[in-house]
Amino acid sequence: MLAGIDAVITDAVALVQSEHGSGQVSRGEQRDLDWFVDGGAVKLSTFIPLQIRKRGVRKVVIRPDGESGSSTTARGQFDSPMLVALARAFYWQQLLDEGVVASGSEIAQREGLHHSTVNELLRLTLLEPTIIQAILAGQQPRCMSLIWFQRNPLPLDWIEQRRVVDGFDA
Numbered sequence: 001m002l003a004g005i006d007a008v009i010t011d012a013v014a015l016v017q018s019e020h021g022s023g024q025v026s027r028g029e030q031r032d033l034d035w036f037v038d039g040g041a042v043k044l045s046t047f048i049p050l051q052i053r054k055r056g057v058r059k060v061v062i063r064p065d066g067e068s069g070s071s072t073t074a075r076g077q078f079d080s081p082m083l084v085a086l087a088r089a090f091y092w093q094q095l096l097d098e099g100v101v102a103s104g105s106e107i108a109q110r111e112g113l114h115h116s117t118v119n120e121l122l123r124l125t126l127l128e129p130t131i132i133q134a135i136l137a138g139q140q141p142r143c144m145s146l147i148w149f150q151r152n153p154l155p156l157d158w159i160e161q162r163r164v165v166d167g168f169d170a
Contacts, residue, residue: 049064050062050063050064058077077138078138079135079138079140079145079146081145081146082135082140082145082146082149083135083136085121085124085146086124086132086135086136088121089121089122089123089124089125090124090125092104092107092118092121092122093122093125095107096122104118104119104122105118120149120150123149123153123154124149126154126156127154127161128158128161128162128165130162131161131162131165134165140165141165141168142168143168144165144168
């Protein structure tokens with residue numbers, strides 16, 4: 001069996017060398033499958049015409065048909081800064097609830113942050129649970145980011161919060 005494979009490889013190497021002289025395939029050629037020889041070994045390379053573009057802070061793969069593979073909402077894409085902010089906010093809220101620290105200012109002093117930053121992040125603990133679940137699952141609307149929460153405070157009422165979030169998808 002191995003002798004048959006060796007024969008196929010030898011034939012492939014001979015074919016490549018006869019077509020390209022050195023056995024090296026130039027980058028300018030458009031082929032679905034390119035063979036080339038490197039140190040006596042045959043390698044198979046495949047060209048996949050994808051583009052990577054920056055969309056905000058994310059890098060998105062653009063398929064050959066021009067689609068980015070994501071809809072208007074960033075379904076399944078996790079917003080790392082938002083996840084870190086949620087984790088910190090709930091940890092700090094736990095410290096406040098247990099009496100380990102007395103205020104957001106004390107947390108800011110311990111963490112080396114400005115007190116307004118800590119207080120802004122603590123507001124995330126007041127989000128409706130389904131909004132938090134959507135963020136954790138990476139299913140929040142695309143424009144709902146940590147910066148958005150810092151610039152646009154949500155109402156305390158969960159029904160009003162849901163209306164604001166539902167307005168993103170409209």
